[in-house]
Amino acid sequence: MALRYHPDVCHDPLRKEESTRMFVQLHAAYETLSNPVLREEYDYELGLIKSRRRWEEQVVELKRRSNRRMAQKEGSSWGSRIRAQNNIGKN
Template sequence: MAFLLSSSQTSVNSLLSLSLPIKQQRPRVLVNSVSCRATKVIGSENNSTNFYELLSLSPNNANINEIKKAYRSKALRYHPDVCPPPMKEESTIMFVQLNAAYKTLSDPMLRKEYDCELLGLRNNYGSTLKMDVDVARTRWQEQINGLKRRSNRRTAQKEGSRGSRIRAQNMRNKD
């Protein structure tokens, strides 16, 4: 549909007065269920990758220094920047696994949970049967503290610094 507009005000007013039927429809909202469950671990053919075996360590007596030393030696060997081009993809996958192993085994809480999982002490719901209650409580408390820090940071950004709030209060008191 094309309109020819002239410069006269009457033709514009006549066009504006036209009432065209507008059909209003309620928008339809389609809700589909979405699953966020992983189907496989990227970089490993099976889920039996043992972080201790990956770093060539004994689970019974591996301390943080041995974990760090084993990680560094393997990381130097499998880093994608130092490997030959034909093996770049394999070494990248191995390097990612090494990094995950180091992060898990170097953190005492994650290591304790991993050891429980490794021993097969998990029930059908995915929670550890013999996991120490203090470990779960500590992890929960860390999450709560992180949420509080972020909330306080946002509040501080909205309200400004403590000094600016005091100056504003002093200005109100002077008036």
């Protein structure tokens, strides 16, 4: 289709503007579909996939797990960490 609508191939001056417009749209479509990230966003917008980016969900889950582990190391809750800090200051 790119060869069909390429402005340099179109010899009819009346159709050159339409050909140029179509070529630009084809180029944009190619850029979107050839880039995996843009393709995933496009598929999400069409409703073809339910999750926008799986890696973002994975990062959120890893951060949640990390925060939970840090809280367990420091104490089981925010309140226990504050009490521990207050007890350190009293000694």
